[in-house]
Amino acid sequence: MNPTRPQALGSTTHNSPQGVSRMRRQSTAADGQRRATVTDVARQAGVSTATVSRVMNRNYPVAEATRARVEAAMRDLGYVVNAHARALAGASGRTVGIIVNELIDPFYAYIARGVEREAALGGRLCLVCCAQGDPQRELAFVELMHERRADAVIVVGGSVADRGYTSELARRARELDAGGSKLVLCGRPPLGEQAPTAAVEYDNEGGAFAITDHLLMQGHERILYLGGPPKLSTTRDRLAGHRRALELRGVTPDPELTQTGTFSRNFGYRRMTELLQDGPEFTAVFAANDIVAAGAAQALEEAGVRVPEDISLVGYDDIPVAQELRPRLTTVHVPLEEMGRQAVRLAVGGGDEDDWREPTAGALRLGTHIVVRDSVAPRSGRTARM
Amino acid sequence: MNPTRPQALGSTTHNSPQGVSRMRRQSTAADGQRRATVTDVARQAGVSTATVSRVMNRNYPVAEATRARVEAAMRDLGYVVNAHARALAGASGRTVGIIVNELIDPFYAYIARGVEREAALGGRLCLVCCAQGDPQRELAFVELMHERRADAVIVVGGSVADRGYTSELARRARELDAGGSKLVLCGRPPLGEQAPTAAVEYDNEGGAFAITDHLLMQGHERILYLGGPPKLSTTRDRLAGHRRALELRGVTPDPELTQTGTFSRNFGYRRMTELLQDGPEFTAVFAANDIVAAGAAQALEEAGVRVPEDISLVGYDDIPVAQELRPRLTTVHVPLEEMGRQAVRLAVGGGDEDDWREPTAGALRLGTHIVVRDSVAPRSGRTARM
DNA sequence: TTGAAAGCGCTAACAC
DNA sequence: GTGTTAGCGCTTTCAA
Numbered sequence: 001m002n003p004t005r006p007q008a009l010g011s012t013t014h015n016s017p018q019g020v021s022r023m024r025r026q027s028t029a030a031d032g033q034r035r036a037t038v039t040d041v042a043r044q045a046g047v048s049t050a051t052v053s054r055v056m057n058r059n060y061p062v063a064e065a066t067r068a069r070v071e072a073a074m075r076d077l078g079y080v081v082n083a084h085a086r087a088l089a090g091a092s093g094r095t096v097g098i099i100v101n102e103l104i105d106p107f108y109a110y111i112a113r114g115v116e117r118e119a120a121l122g123g124r125l126c127l128v129c130c131a132q133g134d135p136q137r138e139l140a141f142v143e144l145m146h147e148r149r150a151d152a153v154i155v156v157g158g159s160v161a162d163r164g165y166t167s168e169l170a171r172r173a174r175e176l177d178a179g180g181s182k183l184v185l186c187g188r189p190p191l192g193e194q195a196p197t198a199a200v201e202y203d204n205e206g207g208a209f210a211i212t213d214h215l216l217m218q219g220h221e222r223i224l225y226l227g228g229p230p231k232l233s234t235t236r237d238r239l240a241g242h243r244r245a246l247e248l249r250g251v252t253p254d255p256e257l258t259q260t261g262t263f264s265r266n267f268g269y270r271r272m273t274e275l276l277q278d279g280p281e282f283t284a285v286f287a288a289n290d291i292v293a294a295g296a297a298q299a300l301e302e303a304g305v306r307v308p309e310d311i312s313l314v315g316y317d318d319i320p321v322a323q324e325l326r327p328r329l330t331t332v333h334v335p336l337e338e339m340g341r342q343a344v345r346l347a348v349g350g351g352d353e354d355d356w357r358e359p360t361a362g363a364l365r366l367g368t369h370i371v372v373r374d375s376v377a378p379r380s381g382r383t384a385r386m
Numbered sequence: 387m388n389p390t391r392p393q394a395l396g397s398t399t400h401n402s403p404q405g406v407s408r409m410r411r412q413s414t415a416a417d418g419q420r421r422a423t424v425t426d427v428a429r430q431a432g433v434s435t436a437t438v439s440r441v442m443n444r445n446y447p448v449a450e451a452t453r454a455r456v457e458a459a460m461r462d463l464g465y466v467v468n469a470h471a472r473a474l475a476g477a478s479g480r481t482v483g484i485i486v487n488e489l490i491d492p493f494y495a496y497i498a499r500g501v502e503r504e505a506a507l508g509g510r511l512c513l514v515c516c517a518q519g520d521p522q523r524e525l526a527f528v529e530l531m532h533e534r535r536a537d538a539v540i541v542v543g544g545s546v547a548d549r550g551y552t553s554e555l556a557r558r559a560r561e562l563d564a565g566g567s568k569l570v571l572c573g574r575p576p577l578g579e580q581a582p583t584a585a586v587e588y589d590n591e592g593g594a595f596a597i598t599d600h601l602l603m604q605g606h607e608r609i610l611y612l613g614g615p616p617k618l619s620t621t622r623d624r625l626a627g628h629r630r631a632l633e634l635r636g637v638t639p640d641p642e643l644t645q646t647g648t649f650s651r652n653f654g655y656r657r658m659t660e661l662l663q664d665g666p667e668f669t670a671v672f673a674a675n676d677i678v679a680a681g682a683a684q685a686l687e688e689a690g691v692r693v694p695e696d697i698s699l700v701g702y703d704d705i706p707v708a709q710e711l712r713p714r715l716t717t718v719h720v721p722l723e724e725m726g727r728q729a730v731r732l733a734v735g736g737g738d739e740d741d742w743r744e745p746t747a748g749a750l751r752l753g754t755h756i757v758v759r760d761s762v763a764p765r766s767g768r769t770a771r772m
Numbered sequence: 773t774t775g776a777a778a779g780c781g782c783t784a785a786c787a788c
Numbered sequence: 789g790t791g792t793t794a795g796c797g798c799t800t801t802c803a804a
Contacts, residue, residue, distance in 0.1 A: 035565040037797055048775045053799055063773060078561045083533040084479065085797035087470040088780045095513075095534075103499045109490045116489060116516050125530055127481075128514045130502055144511055147469040175464045179421040294710055324680055324710045423781055434791045439783055446784095449789060471781035474796045775804080780797105787792075 036077035045073035056081060087149060096344055097127040097145030097153040099138055105263075106319035107289070107336060111156050111186060114340020122348060124151065135165045142172045146181065152198075152347030154184040154340075158234030161189075170195035182347040186339055189233050190363075198346040199363040200339050204234065207332035207368035208241030211314050212286060214330070214370055216249045219379035220284035220312060223257060224275065226296060227267055228288030230260040235288060238316060242286060256280040263288060268295025276303045283311060283379045290315035290322045290331055297325050308377035318371055327374035335366045342366070422463035431459035442467060473535060482730055483513040483531030483539040485524055491649075492705035493675070493722065497542050497572060500726020508734060510537065521551045528558045532567065538584075538733030540570040540726075544620030547575075556581035568733040572725055575619050576749075584732040585749040586725050590620060593718035593754035594627025597700050598672060600716070600756055602635045605765035606670035606698060609643060610661065612682060613653055614674030616646040621674060624702060628672060642666040649674060654681025662689045669697060669765045676701035676708045676717055683711050694763035704757055713760035721752045728752070 038049045045052070047066060054060040055070040062070075073079070087093040096119045100108035116126050127145055131138035138155060145153045153176060159165075170191045173183040177196040185191070185199040215223055225242055228235035239260075243253050257280055261267040268287055276299060287293035293315030300307055307313050307327055315322060315331040322329040342364060424435045431438070433452060440446040441456040448456075459465070473479040482505045486494035502512045513531055517524035524541060531539045539562060545551075556577045559569040563582040571577070571585040601609055611628055614621035625646075629639050643666055647653040654673055662685060673679035679701030686693055693699050693713055701708060704719040728750060 035797095038799095039797075049798075050776080050800075051774060054774090057799085061773065066773080078557075078564065080529065080532045080561060080565075082474070082535065082797050084470040084473040084535060085780090086533075086799075088468070088474050088782090089797075089799040090780065091799075093470065103489070103502060104492060104495045106490060109495055113489045113516065116514065120515070125513050125515060125527075125534065127511050128502065129506070129511065130499065141511075143466065146466045147472075148511065149468065149470060171464075175466060178464065179466075321707065321710055324707055326712050421781095424783095425781080435782075436784080436792075437790060440790085443783085447789065452789080468781050471796090472783075474798090475781080475783040476796065477783075773804105776802090778799105778801085780799090782796090783794100785792100785794085788790085 035082075036074075036079040037082070038079075040077055041070065041073045041079050044077060045069045092151055093149045094122075094124045095127055095148060095150045096124050096348065097129070097141070097148070097150040098156065098340075098343075099129050099131050099141045099145075099154065100156045101133050102130055103128070105291070106321070107317050107334075108156060110319070110336035111340040111343075114337035114342075115154060115344050116340075117337075118341040118344040119348075122344070124344075124348070135160070135162065139165070139168055139172065142169070142176075142183070146172065146176055146179070149179070150181060152182045152184055152344060154186050154343045154347070155188070156186040156340075156343075157188060158229075158232040159188045160229075160231040161233065166191055173197045184343045184347050186343045187234070197362075198343075200342045200346060201363070201365040202334050202339060203365060203368045204237040204334075205241035205244070207316065207334065207370065208238040208286075209245045210241075210368075211316070211330070211332050211370045212242045212245035213249070214372070215284045215286065215312060215314065215376065216245060216251070218284075218312065218376055221249075221251050221379075222254070222280070222282040223284045223286050224280075224282040225258045225260070225286050226271060226288060227292035228260050228263055235260055238288060254280065257282060260288070263291060265291045265295035268292035269299045270295075272296040272299035273303065276300070276305065284376070285311060285313045287313065287315045289317045290319050290329060291317075293329055293331070294321050294325060297329075308375050309380060312376040312379075314376060322371075322373070325375070330373045330376045331371055332368050333371050334368050339366060421468075422460075422465040423468070424465075426463055427456065427459045427465050430463060431455045478537055479535045480508075480510045481513055481534060481536045482510050482734065483515070483527070483534070483536040484542060484726075484729075485515045485517050485527045485531075485540065486542045487517055487519050489514070489516055491677070492707070493703050493720075494542060496705070496722035497726040497729075500723035500728075501540060501730055502726075503723075504727040504730040505734075508730070510730075510734070521546070521548065525551070525554055525558065528555070528562075528569070532558065532562055532565070535565070536567060538568045538570055538730060540572050540729045540733070541574070542572040542726075542729075543574060544615075544618040545574045546615075546617040547619065552577055559583045570729045570733050572729045573620070583748075584729075586728045586732060587749070587751040588720050588725060589751060589754045590623040590720075591627035591630070593702065593720065593756065594624040594672075595631045596627075596754075597702070597716070597718050597756045598628045598631035599635075600758070601670045601672065601698060601700065601762065602631060602637065604670075604698065604762055607635075607637050607765075608640070608666070608668040609670045609672050610666075610668040611644045611646070611672050612657060612674060613645070613647050613678035614649055621646055624674060640666065643668060646674070649677060651677045651681035654678035654683075655685045656681075658682040658685035659689070662686070662691065670762070671697060671699045673699065673701045675703045676705050676715060677703075679715055679717070680707050680711060683715075694761050695766060698762040698765075700762060708757075708759070711761070716759045716762045717757055718754050719757045720754050724752060 038052045041052045042049045052070055054062050055067050098112055098115045102108055119126050129141040142153050173195040176183050183197045185197050191197055246253050259271055285296055287296050305311055315329050318331045318333040322331045424438045427438045428435045438456055440448050441453050484498055484501045488494055505512050515527040528539050559581040562569050569583045571583050577583055632639050645657055671682055673682050691697055701715050701717040704717045708715040708717045
């Protein structure tokens, strides 16, 4: 815990205006090298630090000859500007933060990609963290990113409507806002009126409605909803759309047919296996997402149940695995990458640096649509467990 | 490269040529709020800034009552420490940078996950960038991360042995090193003696050797090597292992059977389709990675060629898709996540803050092994295009 | 076109 | 235990 700064050899400390001959921040290896600073560059080029700064930022006229000398000096010294100093001195840190559950989950990876690309267009770098589904971790990361003065902090994915958590996040949102940053909710519900956030949503409920209706149109009425943490907003919305479709067609939802759990492949596999042996009857499965669908597909396969002849299967998200499964999975497409892009645009405006133009509105909702592939067929006479 | 602010990442040059100045980074909305600083907290709590600092850092005794007052003040003011100021004042920025080709590629995503997790253990945040296979972009990102004074900059994935590029990267490595940071090469060859880097490799050649041998043992001799950028170190190593195995069994490599290209699914699909119609004969396919294998599998499927009965197929990397393909793909396992973890450990030492102990050695190589699943069978009488 | 100098917010000697 | 104070490296008035 002791960030001791290897201090100064007192003798040289005070002499010339540029008295700088000490060393700090040594690498563990013996090096002795100190990083070059503007002052070094200025001295070497025989100009003032102000001029060096102007050369770097190209925001003020500098004589060609001077510029050349300065640039040569920078090269000679291996000078690399210190972003911390620059940020401290007033400039933006040119950083956006993004917090996802899990980087290896394509749902998040695609959104992260959108964020990264859009950020890069604006010359910004991305801080990315994985909260692993833990709200406390998420909150801690928001704080860490605030400390870094990120231009925007984007939290991705569904959330649980916990009282304490929500108000805590709202507080962070206010603090960020007060400092000129923005908290962006990506794929989750708003925090409430008093929280200054931006938001990018997608029509989650609508997608679930559409794909359920697709199933209903094929004659399926006993549809198993499988997976997804029951308290997560994502699950709730999907379930809501699912039920709305059911009710619209006069099908009464059977509680036994709602088997929530997690978003994992493993859950899909295990629960499906159990249900096939000893569960309610159904002719179609609506997996909470494509990953769960992959697990379910394996269970079905192992049980000798044919998809879609015996049972139809659909997923959600339309991540790449949907195209690798056999039969190829019918699912709901979500504009993941675009969500990521919009999230940063919402918070920091278009690519260019000095965005006088107001960033996009404060919230937007992108559409979803179903992608019909090969995993759905008209209902046959059979049901699971025949 | 111009030591000036390396833009290049975005489409537009930020820094408009003319005065950007004015207006110190306020939020676009009218806020007027200034962020609280240590000084504010100190005043509010009736103590000095030093005390506030001590309370925050818990690195020096502070009276309970004082601490309480300070903490209350921080809370009241919504104080959030400024990491830039802190870093400037001497502390480490507690950041590690990682540069990958593509976040949605599981190969990189797993490594990134390892990096993120290990970094988080040490209380560090990750800057992540996607170079998209462009060496210039990569170089620019290294620079940007250096500006941010990342404790380590990890570049992931194969590289092409370009003269200029290599020396440029080596230069950056030296600059980073001089400042106490480390450039870590993850899954790529060293830069040469004069470059102070750390490195995490995996036994790429060995894995290719092993899986080729596996194919040979099943009687396959005409093995098609499919995909991967021909100049990339990754491809070269895999091909080297492949050929070594061939030669060891007395099989003369047929140039026609080496069809390099890219690492994409699409390439696998298209080239495979072409080859099936009009190419050399072969009884097995060694896809450069699992993604290419997925594409090849689809081509095979559409051509009515059975795997593994008619043709055997193997991949490389052992990413999740390998388990979704039917038949499940035999492939080479690479300890991706572990590579990421080791990369940060190598550069910044174990989790704890003041790592006086020297980080792990300067380079290490992790093992690979084949994972036998269902996509390989003994050679049948048939060959492709019978 | 250039220079001098005042900070930005924080940490860490060094007093007291 | 706590306060004073001198920077850390850069940007940006304000003068020249």
